[in-house]
Amino acid sequence: MGVEGGMKCVKFLLFFFNFIFWLCGLALVVVGVLVQVGLHKTLMMKNASASGPAIVLIAVGVVIFFIAFFGCCGAWKENHCMVATFTVLLVLVILVEIAAVIAGYVFRNKLTDVVQDSLKNMISDYENGTAEFQHSLDKLQEDLKCCGFNGSSDWKDFSSDKKSVPDSCCVKVTPKCGVGAMTDAAKVHQEGCGEALVAYLKKNMLWVIVAAIVIAVLQIMGIAFACLLMRGIRSGYEVM
Structure with a gap:
């Protein structure tokens, strides 16, 4: 029994x-x-x-x-x-x-390459992308508090003055806050999203x-x- x-x-x-x-x-x-x-x-x-x-x-x-x-x-x-x-x-x-x-x-080690290629594509396609596409990149930059892939200068072709970035790059996001503020560290995040995103992904890999x-x-x-x-x-x- x-x-x-x-x-x-x-x-x-x-x-x-x-x-x-x-x-x-x-x-x-x-x-x-x-x-x-x-x-x-x-x-x-x-x-x-x-x-x-x-x-x-x-x-x-x-x-x-x-x-x-x-x-x-x-x-x-x-x-x-x-x-x-x-x-x-x-x-x-x-x-x-x-x-x-x-x-x-x-x-x-290919994680960095995937992130780099993806972000570069998004930056180059941002201007002609759909509203949903633009919102995705804007949200990414706001959440990670970053700008561009390597830095804010990646947005040099964003506008004709070569000094503006999307508002999502701003430290405090407000309408037109990125106009002419590419190199202004007080207004715009200077850190690129590449390293920030890789660090974020690696951190979550622990889970x-x-x-x-x-x-x-x-x-x-x-x-x-x-x-x-x-x-x-x-x-x-x-x-x-």
Whole structure:
């Protein structure tokens, strides 16, 4: 009876784990969609490679969603085949995640290049861009308190006087505050958005790492519980 009670506990732990895992998959899909929509409204819209992380999030979320569904059904029905399939798929996901982490580390220095190309495209296309496009860059400069890519001088072609910048570059944003104030540090931010944006993205990568560690722990626990349950099912223990 002790083993039966222990296996019953493992069964419900595996079911609970997969329910949490299912929610994580759903959350990744939602976050991926929001990131993708955001990228198409902001600086990354011109760079196809920038959509990669969002697409990966959506893909991983969908895969995790269905794997967790397999795990939940297998645990609840005590189906050895479904639990075994769940375990194999989860191991494959972990291997893919390890490969993704390695690839991310190898190509981490390309982040600056992506940001640089995207911002330069936005600055050159600002004048003829749509109102939504202009608002995206204005919001970026206001939020990060920066101007241009390398500095305010990147806006030298913004107006005919070669001395004006968008109002979003101003320390205190007011209508026409950027007219003739390109080099006035008291009125206009002189720091470029390139370094500020890269620093912002790297800072937020910490949360991605934390989330990845949490998911990895859940995955390892899921594999352990699944192996225990499979052994119980194969041994013929009644766990209901």
